Amino acid sequence: MIYENISLKKYNTFGLNVKADRLIPFKHEENVISFLRQQGGSEQSLFVIGQGSNLLFTGDFHGTLIHPEMEGITLEGRKDDVVIISSGAGVLWDKLVESTINNGFGGLENLSLIPGSVGAAPVQNIGAYGVEVRNTIERVRAVSLENGSVREFTNDECQFGYRSSIFKGELKGKYLITKVYFRLSTRPKLSLEYGSLREEVSKLGSVSLKNVREIVINTRKSKLPDPAILGNAGSFFKNPAVSESLAEELKKKDPQLPVFNNDSGEVKIPAGRLIELCGWKGRRIGDAGVHDRQALVLVNFGRATGKEIFDLSEKIKESVFEKFGIMLESEVEIL
Numbered sequence: 524m525i526y527e528n529i530s531l532k533k534y535n536t537f538g539l540n541v542k543a544d545r546l547i548p549f550k551h552e553e554n555v556i557s558f559l560r561q562q563g564g565s566e567q568s569l570f571v572i573g574q575g576s577n578l579l580f581t582g583d584f585h586g587t588l589i590h591p592e593m594e595g596i597t598l599e600g601r602k603d604d605v606v607i608i609s610s611g612a613g614v615l616w617d618k619l620v621e622s623t624i625n626n627g628f629g630g631l632e633n634l635s636l637i638p639g640s641v642g643a644a645p646v647q648n649i650g651a652y653g654v655e656v657r658n659t660i661e662r663v664r665a666v667s668l669e670n671g672s673v674r675e676f677t678n679d680e681c682q683f684g685y686r687s688s689i690f691k692g693e694l695k696g697k698y699l700i701t702k703v704y705f706r707l708s709t710r711p712k713l714s715l716e717y718g719s720l721r722e723e724v725s726k727l728g729s730v731s732l733k734n735v736r737e738i739v740i741n742t743r744k745s746k747l748p749d750p751a752i753l754g755n756a757g758s759f760f761k762n763p764a765v766s767e768s769l770a771e772e773l774k775k776k777d778p779q780l781p782v783f784n785n786d787s788g789e790v791k792i793p794a795g796r797l798i799e800l801c802g803w804k805g806r807r808i809g810d811a812g813v814h815d816r817q818a819l820v821l822v823n824f825g826r827a828t829g830k831e832i833f834d835l836s837e838k839i840k841e842s843v844f845e846k847f848g849i850m851l852e853s854e855v856e857i858l
């Protein structure tokens with residue numbers, strides 16, 4: 524089935540009513556392979572769209588969107604406490620998390636309720652509450668958009684970084700992910716160091732996968748707007764990593780600024796706090812706004828255009844740069 528001149532309102536969580544020339548859903552890997560072989564790399568503007576939960580369209584899309592709908596969650600193998608699970612790229616991320624937890628397999632619980640599909644998870648190495656998906660990815664199966672050949676990427680080959688991977692770097696726009704394999708555990712080491720996670724989970728009685736999931740879901744719901752109600756794409760910017768000396772200076776301006784040391788001797792600071800200190804939290808220009816509970820999230824109150832949301836993001840970048848000398852980088856992909 525090929526949809527032509529189709530509205531993308533349902534395919535982007537900002538709820539923007541832009542159009543694409545063509546959108547083609549694929550349920551099976553073999554069909555996408557034969558489509559790509561026929562194309563033989565002739566179509567220049569092919570783009571893969573999952574749930575559109577990390578995208579900002581600034582206008583109509585001229586080209587072909589491929590929408591992976593590969594289903595299926597499979598137990599591929601089990602040895603001692605390690606289990607290997609595969610999931611089709613079209614499975615909703617949180618359905619996978621829920622299903623693994625129901626089976627007693629740990630590793631994804633901190634990533635509960637993240638919007639989007641499984642196929643998008645490795646692309647930007649989704650992360651939350653002290654865990655990144657790179658910690659559990661065994662390998663990623665993908666198809667070349669240029670010639671339809673299949674390649675499996677090991678965890679190392681994915682070149683994961685903070686909200687990045689080879690699929691956002693060197694191979695950006697070159698592959699379509701069809702399946703992801705996860706290495707989970709029946710005796711997981713839980714990650715509870717983020718904020719008050721441990722304390723909140725303990726309040727529920729036992730420290731179990733289900734309880735971690737429940738607290739993560741509650742925390743997300745209390746801070747982050749539900750895209751079904753208020754259009755948004757989660758964090759709009761990445762948290763910047765700065766030198767220790769700059770972090771010290773910033774601390775002088777804002778003693779409450781939370782800072783997190785990372786492995787490479789740099790300090791990660793929350794962009795949400797910087798945006799808030801510039802007075803943007805809860806502000807609105809037309810229908811584009813800054814969420815009132817989490818300044819890192821830009822929202823569409825209904826009729827904002829992608830261009831208006833983009834312009835707001837640029838204004839925020841300018842004022843953070845003026846006040847702190849830090850240039851924020853978008854986390855959301857802008858098209």
Ligand code: EPU
Pocket residue numbers: 650651652653717718746747756757758759760761762781793794795796799804816817818819854
């Ligand atoms: N903060 C403020 N003001 C704000 C927002 C945050 O002062 O308006 C402060 C908070 O008080 C807290 C710190 O910033 O001390 C961190 O806040 P939070 O725990 O909400 O996390 P974040 O750093 O703003 C990141 C991820 C989120 C993820 C959360 C929880 C990025 C770009 N974002 O946000 O991921 O859910 O941590 O782990 O790294 C996403 O990627 O779309 C996303 C939502």
